[in-house]
Amino acid sequence: MFGLSQKDTRFLFIVIALTLLTPFLLNPFPTDSALAQFNAGYPALMQRFAIYGLMAIGFNILFGLTGYLSFGHAAFLGIGSYAAVWMFKLLSMNVLPAIILATLLAGLFALVIGYISLRRSGIYFSILTLAFAEMSYRLAYSVFTPITNGETGLQLNLKDPRILDAAPTSASLPVPSLFGLEMNSSWTLDLGPWDFTFNVGYYFCAVVAILGFYLSLRIFRSPFGLMLRAIKSNQNRLNYTGLNSRPYTLAAFVISGMYAGLAGGLLAAMDPLAGAERMQWTASGEVVLMTIMGGVGTLMGPVLGAGFIKYAENIFSKINESILHSWFSWLPDGLEDAVVWVFARFVGEGWHLTLGLMFMIIVIALPGGLVEGGQRIARLFRRKSEDAPSATPAE
Amino acid sequence: MDALFLQILNGLEKGGAYALIAMGLTLIFGTLGVVNFAHGALFMIGAFVAVTMQRIFNFSLEIVDATQKDFLGNPLKVKVPYVIEWFGDGFGGFLIDWSVPLAILLAIPVMMLVGFVMERGLIKHFYKRPHADQILVTFGLAIFLQEIVKYFFGANPIPTPAPSDYRGTIEMAIFGLNLSYPVWRLIYFFFSAAVIAAVFAFLQFTTFGMVVRAGMADRETVGLLGIDIDRRFTLMFGIAAAVAGLAGVMYTPILSPNYHMGMDFLVLSFVVVVVGGMGSLSGAVAAGFLLGILQAFASMNEVKSLIPGIDQIIIYLVAIVILLTRPRGLLGRKGVMED
Numbered sequence: 061m062f063g064l065s066q067k068d069t070r071f072l073f074i075v076i077a078l079t080l081l082t083p084f085l086l087n088p089f090p091t092d093s094a095l096a097q098f099n100a101g102y103p104a105l106m107q108r109f110a111i112y113g114l115m116a117i118g119f120n121i122l123f124g125l126t127g128y129l130s131f132g133h134a135a136f137l138g139i140g141s142y143a144a145v146w147m148f149k150l151l152s153m154n155v156l157p158a159i160i161l162a163t164l165l166a167g168l169f170a171l172v173i174g175y176i177s178l179r180r181s182g183i184y185f186s187i188l189t190l191a192f193a194e195m196s197y198r199l200a201y202s203v204f205t206p207i208t209n210g211e212t213g214l215q216l217n218l219k220d221p222r223i224l225d226a227a228p229t230s231a232s233l234p235v236p237s238l239f240g241l242e243m244n245s246s247w248t249l250d251l252g253p254w255d256f257t258f259n260v261g262y263y264f265c266a267v268v269a270i271l272g273f274y275l276s277l278r279i280f281r282s283p284f285g286l287m288l289r290a291i292k293s294n295q296n297r298l299n300y301t302g303l304n305s306r307p308y309t310l311a312a313f314v315i316s317g318m319y320a321g322l323a324g325g326l327l328a329a330m331d332p333l334a335g336a337e338r339m340q341w342t343a344s345g346e347v348v349l350m351t352i353m354g355g356v357g358t359l360m361g362p363v364l365g366a367g368f369i370k371y372a373e374n375i376f377s378k379i380n381e382s383i384l385h386s387w388f389s390w391l392p393d394g395l396e397d398a399v400v401w402v403f404a405r406f407v408g409e410g411w412h413l414t415l416g417l418m419f420m421i422i423v424i425a426l427p428g429g430l431v432e433g434g435q436r437i438a439r440l441f442r443r444k445s446e447d448a449p450s451a452t453p454a455e
Numbered sequence: 456m457d458a459l460f461l462q463i464l465n466g467l468e469k470g471g472a473y474a475l476i477a478m479g480l481t482l483i484f485g486t487l488g489v490v491n492f493a494h495g496a497l498f499m500i501g502a503f504v505a506v507t508m509q510r511i512f513n514f515s516l517e518i519v520d521a522t523q524k525d526f527l528g529n530p531l532k533v534k535v536p537y538v539i540e541w542f543g544d545g546f547g548g549f550l551i552d553w554s555v556p557l558a559i560l561l562a563i564p565v566m567m568l569v570g571f572v573m574e575r576g577l578i579k580h581f582y583k584r585p586h587a588d589q590i591l592v593t594f595g596l597a598i599f600l601q602e603i604v605k606y607f608f609g610a611n612p613i614p615t616p617a618p619s620d621y622r623g624t625i626e627m628a629i630f631g632l633n634l635s636y637p638v639w640r641l642i643y644f645f646f647s648a649a650v651i652a653a654v655f656a657f658l659q660f661t662t663f664g665m666v667v668r669a670g671m672a673d674r675e676t677v678g679l680l681g682i683d684i685d686r687r688f689t690l691m692f693g694i695a696a697a698v699a700g701l702a703g704v705m706y707t708p709i710l711s712p713n714y715h716m717g718m719d720f721l722v723l724s725f726v727v728v729v730v731g732g733m734g735s736l737s738g739a740v741a742a743g744f745l746l747g748i749l750q751a752f753a754s755m756n757e758v759k760s761l762i763p764g765i766d767q768i769i770i771y772l773v774a775i776v777i778l779l780t781r782p783r784g785l786l787g788r789k790g791v792m793e794d
Contacts, residue, residue, distance in 0.1 A: 129587060176779065183490070183586065184778055187729040190722065191771035198771075203764030341722055345594065352591050405606065413602040419595030423588050424580070 068277060075273055075360070079266045082106055083256045090253030097378060100371055103246055103259035104330075108370045110265035111326045114272045116350045116362030118319020121276055122312050123348070124357035125285060127292035131186045131344050132173065132193030136166040136317045138200065138339035140324025142207070145214045145334045152224035153234045155243065155264065159325035166321020167314050174313035178306060181295070193344055200336035213335035236329045238264060243329060261330045268326060272319060273363070279315070280359060288312050320347075353422055355431030364430045372418065376411035380404075461634055462751040468640040468709070470747020471647030475702035476720055477727040477739040478651060479695035485671045485734045486688045489578055490586050492593040495721030496600040497696050500569060501562055501703025502712035503604055506613050508558035512538050512551045553618045555707055562700045570696025574689050597717065605714040612711035617642075622708075639708045646705050650698060651740055657694075658736075667691055671734075726774045732787020742785055746770050 064072060078085065087101030100106070115137065123129055140162035147158035177188040200208040208214055216233050225234070235242045243261035279285045290298050291305050298305050328334050337343070346369065354365025384400040384407070391399060406414045426433045476498055483491045515534040523531040539547035550557065577596060581589045616622060617639045624635040658664035670677045670684040677684045703712070710716065727746055731738030752758060753769040765772075777784065 176775070180778060180782065183733065184729060184782070187726060188775060188778055191726065191774045194722065195768040195771045198767035199764055202767050342718070348587075349591065349594070352587060356587075410602060410606065412598055413606075416595045416598030416602060420577070420592050420599065423592040423595065427584070427588060 062274065064277065064281070068281065071359075072274060072277060076270055079110070079270055080263075082109070082262070082266070083258055087254060087256055091255050092253055097383065098375060100375060101257060103244075103257055103262050105370065105374050106259065106262040107265050107326075107330045108374070109367045110262065110269040111323045111330070112347075112350065112366040112370055113363040114265075114269040114326070115320050115323035115347055116354070116366040117269075117272055117276045118316040118323070119347050120316075120351050120357065120362040121279055121288075121319070122316035123351055124362070125280070125288035125292060126309050126312050128178070128181065128309060128313070129186045129348065130177075130189040130313070130316075131341060131348065132177075132189030132191075133316070133320045133347050134339050134341065134343035135173070135193035135196040136170060136320035137324040137327070137343065138196065138334070138336065139169050140166045140321030141328040141334035141338055142200075142214055142324075143321070144325040144328035145216070145332055146207075148216060148222075148236060148328070148332050149214075149220040150222065152222060153236050154224070155236050155238050155325075155329040158236070158329055159268070159322055162325025162328070163318045163322045166324065167318040170314045170317025170321075171310070174310050174317065178309050178313060190341055190344070193339060194341055197336055197339040197341070200339060208334070208336060211336070213333055216332050233332075236332055265326050265330070268322065272322070273359075277359060284308070284311070349419065353419070353429050355429030358429070358431045361429050361431040368430065369415070372411065372415060376407045376414055377409070379407040381408070457634060458755060458757075461636065462755055463748055464634075464636055464641070464644075465754075466748030466751030467644045467744065468747070469750060470744035471644045472702055472706055472720070472743075473724060473727045473747050474740045474743025475647050475650060476699055476724040477731065477743050478654065478736060479699040479702075480724055480728050481731070481734060481736050481739040482654075482691055482695040482698075484728070485736070486667065486691045487574075487578065487582060489581060490589050490593070491578070492590050492721065493573065493597040493600065494593075494695075494699055495717030495719075495724065496597040497566065497569065497699040497717070498703040498706075498720055499604065499712070499714065499717030500600065501566060501700030502615075502707050502716060503608060503703075504562040504565055504700060505555050505558040505615050505704045505707045506608060506712055508561050509551075509554040509615055512536060512554050514538075516540065555615055555617055555704065558704045559701060562704045563697050566697040566700030567693040569700075570693035571689060573696070574692040578692070597721075601714050601717065608712075608714065610714060612713040614711045615707040617708035643705055643709065647702065650701055654694070654698060655736070663687065663690075723770060726770060730774050730777050730784055732784030735784070735786040738784055738786030745785075746773060749773055 062069065062072070083101050083106065085101075086106065087099045089095040089099050091099075100109075115133070119130070119133055140159075143162040143165040144155075144158035147161050151157055173189065173192045177185055177192065180188060201210060218233065222234075235244055237243060238260075241260050243264065244259075246257050246259040249256040249258065279288075287305075287308050291309060295305055324334075324338065327338070350365035350369050351362045352365070353368060354363065355361025381400060381404050384403050385396070388396045388399050388403075404410070406417075422429065428435075476494060479497070480491060480494050483489055483494070513536050515536045517532050518535055518540075519530045520533045521530050523533070525531045536547065536551060538550045541547065542550070573596070577592065578589075581592060621638045621642060623638060625638045625641065627634045627636060658668055666677065666682055666684070667687050670682075670688065674684055703716075723746075727742045728739050730746065731740070731742030749769050750766070754766040759766055781787075
């Protein structure tokens with residue numbers, strides 16, 4: 061179905077089901093239990109999962125398939141955000157024109173940056189993209205302040221023209237919407253002690269992310285994707301056969317740049333605010349980390365990596381010492397304090413410590429990322445049930 | 456003309472810092488073939504060695520000063536640093552005042568040790584892994600080190616002044632120009648030049664350096680000749696760490712150390728390394744000073760009014776132009792990092 065093999069169709073349906081059921085899956089703990097802080101089923105975080113998952117999927121089309129490691133993808137994210145907010149300010153609060161312009165504009169920038177950067181490969185390509193991204197970041201802070209509003213960030217204003225929308229009736233700022241369906245409206249389902257929140261914004265992001273995932277699945281299975289893999293495995297050989305590989309890498313770069321722009325547009329659609337810090341090199345590094353952590357070149361890996369990092373960022377940083385004390389209150393007093401002290405170093409403000417350690421452990425122990433970890437576990441079970449080990453597919 | 460010359464001086468001081476960090480990065484890349492994203496963290500640790508030295512000298516005990524009374528008429532309690540109590544005002548005061556330069560003595564062994572532990576404990580296992588893995592693991596290590604420093608020293612910048620004699624500006628008359636320039640920045644330039652010269656001399660004129668250079672050119676053959684090249688490369692990692700640490704120690708009076716200063720310098724240093732040419736030591740030094748001076752020129756008001764925003768992007772712009780016109784950087788060798 062959808063031009064996919066039967067196995068891929070099943071895979072796609074599993075992904076769709078998981079994405080649509082996220083509000084249930086990420087809320088396994090009752091609201092009044094002590095484990096409720098581990099619930100990730102609140103709208104802001106679920107939106108992040110979908111948006112950064114989308115960005116990582118796009119990044120993986122470039123890095124996973126062609127092997128070109130770009131350190132400048134945050135620039136496209138930022139450009140997408142600015143474009144979307146400008147559409148909100150000038151045209152309409154409808155999110156569709158905003159994310160379309162965000163995608164196109166990011167694609168245009170990707171075309172220019174990619175055309176120049178792809179003249180080199182390896183670490184030189186990484187540094188070139190990094191240089192372009194840092195230039196955009198610094199210019200957004202300084203010279204382009206009229207467009208980007210500098211350090212304050214680009215925000216909506218009551219006096220914005222918004223030529224397609226009716227004049228505002230209330231004194232509050234309008235909310236981005238999809239034909240009247242406001243992005244921040246939610247519906248809560250109370251099931252006994254559980255609260256499940258269904259948020260319009262999340263489902264919009266989820267649908268876009270699923271479309272993005274479907275496109276990437278098609279690219280992975282297409283002759284074009286095969287060509288990109290050939291570039292990764294041996295570009296010299298490809299060139300010697302008389303084939304010019306530059307158009308293929310450039311296409312991959314533009315596509316992944318458009319994914320990043322779309323993600324930026326969605327970020328702005330969820331919260332109409334764009335700041336230059338989204339373009340900083342650390343933000344580019346984050347996407348690289350997500351992709352590698354999940355598993356480079358696999359379909360699901362980048363999404364898992366994105367979810368993992370965003371979950372750690374939001375959940376670990378929320379836990380503080382009093383919560384830890386309530387968890388370990390069953391321990392003897394002195395021991396409790398000691399245990400809480402140790403754990404407190406890794407959560408709350410110190411969650412970066414956990415992040416750093418996590419990267420090191422995953423790279424040391426699981427070079428293929430989370431997907432490889434899952435495959436290893438699956439293989440372990442399979443070997444137990446049947447003796448003949450079958451080759452596991454790459455994804 | 457005065458302003459022009461002043462900018463060259465400014466650039467030399469910044470370029471000195473870039474050159475020192477970039478040289479350490481190149482040493483590690485040239486010997487071990489590892490892209491070390493934790494090198495900025497080493498620079499930062501060096502800066503905090505200076506902070507530690509300052510704190511050690513300022514450890515105080517409370518004594519009752521019978522000659523002074525507080526407002527209730529009781530004898531006043533004053534805090535006196537131990538070093539003043541032990542050595543008197545003269546030498547003790549000197550120690551406190553000179554804590555930053557004296558931190559060099561502490562920084563060399565500490566940084567060598569940190570370097571050895573890093574190399575033997577972690578980076579050793581990553582020689583044969585792809586560069587992306589190396590980048591990721593050292594990036595994780597950098598975050599880890601950063602957070603540890605943040606835990607002990609807090610998130611705010613800690614002022615660490617230079618010795619009082621070297622705080623102000625110096626009046627110079629060069630080529631008939633009268634210039635006033637911060638003394639410490641001048642010292643920083645000479646210091647970085649001295650460290651760079653020392654490393655080059657070590658590599659060029661000692662037997663050990665000769666073996667290391669041979670190992671950089673062809674590691675396998677040197678190993679076949681019965682030389683334990685790994686041990687020498689580990690020592691080079693320690694030296695590279697020490698160079699980054701010294702750069703950090705001496706930079707503290709210019710920029711009050713904070714826990715993320717390493718990351719801020721890291722990206723620029725990578726640009727410097729690539730502009731100079733991967734694996735080329737002299738290229739890294741030349742590119743460091745070149746980019747430092749260019750950045751200083753671009754921050755002149757005359758230039759800024761001509762091309763707005765140029766001071767923010769000049770380094771990256773130059774990097775792009777050089778990478779596109781000279782594929783291997785300024786002084787890069789063939790065959791490094793091209794697969």
